[in-house]
Amino acid sequence: ETGVTQTPRHLVMGMTNKKSLKCEQHLGHNAMYWYKQSAKKPLELMFVYNFKEQTENNSVPSRFSPECPNSSHLFLHLHTLQPEDSALYLCASSAERGEVVGNTIYFGEGSWLTVV
Amino acid sequence: AQTVTQSQPEMSVQEAETVTLSCTYDTSESDYYLFWYKQPPSRQMILVIRQEAYKQQNATENRFSVNFQKAAKSFSLKISDSQLGDAAMYFCAYRSADAGGTSYGKLTFGQGTILTVHP
Numbered sequence: 727e728t729g730v731t732q733t734p735r736h737l738v739m740g741m742t743n744k745k746s747l748k749c750e751q752h753l754g755h756n757a758m759y760w761y762k763q764s765a766k767k768p769l770e771l772m773f774v775y776n777f778k779e780q781t782e783n784n785s786v787p788s789r790f791s792p793e794c795p796n797s798s799h800l801f802l803h804l805h806t807l808q809p810e811d812s813a814l815y816l817c818a819s820s821a822e823r824g825e826v827v828g829n830t831i832y833f834g835e836g837s838w839l840t841v842v
Numbered sequence: 843a844q845t846v847t848q849s850q851p852e853m854s855v856q857e858a859e860t861v862t863l864s865c866t867y868d869t870s871e872s873d874y875y876l877f878w879y880k881q882p883p884s885r886q887m888i889l890v891i892r893q894e895a896y897k898q899q900n901a902t903e904n905r906f907s908v909n910f911q912k913a914a915k916s917f918s919l920k921i922s923d924s925q926l927g928d929a930a931m932y933f934c935a936y937r938s939a940d941a942g943g944t945s946y947g948k949l950t951f952g953q954g955t956i957l958t959v960h961p
Contacts (some may be wrong), residue, residue: 749950761949768846769933769951814885830877831949833887 729753730834738840747802749817757822758800763814807841844869848952862920865934873939892911929959
C-alpha cells in the first residue's frame with residue numbers, strides 16, 4: 727500500500743482525445759510533483775506544486791496541463807498528445823518547510839500512458 | 843547543472859550474497875541530499891536509503907548501506923544478505939538543498955541499474 731495513489735494505472739488514448747491523470751497523497755505533505763519516465767531515459771521532472779502554487783515548469787509542452795486544487799490532489803490534463811508522449815507518469819509528494827528542503831520525495835505507482 | 847551516473851546497467855547476485863551498486867555525481871554545490879530508490883516490476887519508486895551530504899557518517903537501513911565519498915563524488919549502495927525480493931531497478935538520485943532557484947523539488951536521477959537475484 728502506498729501513501730500516494732494514482733489513477734488510472736493504465737490509459738490508452740488517441741491523439742485527439744482529452745484525458746486526465748489523477749494523484750492523491752495521504753501523507754499530509756504540502757508539495758506534489760509530476761515526473762515522466764520514458765524508456766531508456768532518466769526520470770524527468772515536469773511540474774512542481776508547493777502549497778498548491780506551481781513553482782516550477784520544466785519547459786513542458788502545453789498539451790500537458792497540471793492542476794492542483796489542494797495540497798492532497800494533483801491532476802495532469804492531457805490533450806492532443808503525440809505518440810512520443812507514451813510513458814510512465816509518476817506522481818510524488820514531500821513535506822517541505824519553507825527554506826528547509828531535502829525532505830524525501832515519495833512516489834506513487836505511476837500511470838502507464840499509451841498514445842495511439 | 844547536476845548529473846548522476848550509474849555505470850552498471852545490470853548486476854546480478856546470488857541469494858544471501860552481497861552486492862554493491864555504483865553511483866557517481868557531479869555538482870558544484872556543497873549541500874545536497876543523495877538517495878537510492880528501488881523500482882520493482884510494479885513500477886512504484888520506493889525509497890531505499892537517504893544520505894545528507896553534510897553528514898560524514900554513512901547511512902544504514904537494515905541490510906542496505908552506502909559508501910559516501912564526498913570528495914570523490916561517489917555514492918555506492920551495498921546490499922547484504924541479498925533476497926529474491928531485492929530484484930528490481932535501482933536508481934541513484936540527487937537533490938539540491940537550495941530552497942530557491944530552478945532546482946526546487948527536483949530529483950536528478952541516474953540511468954538505473956537492473957539487479958537480478960539468483961536463488
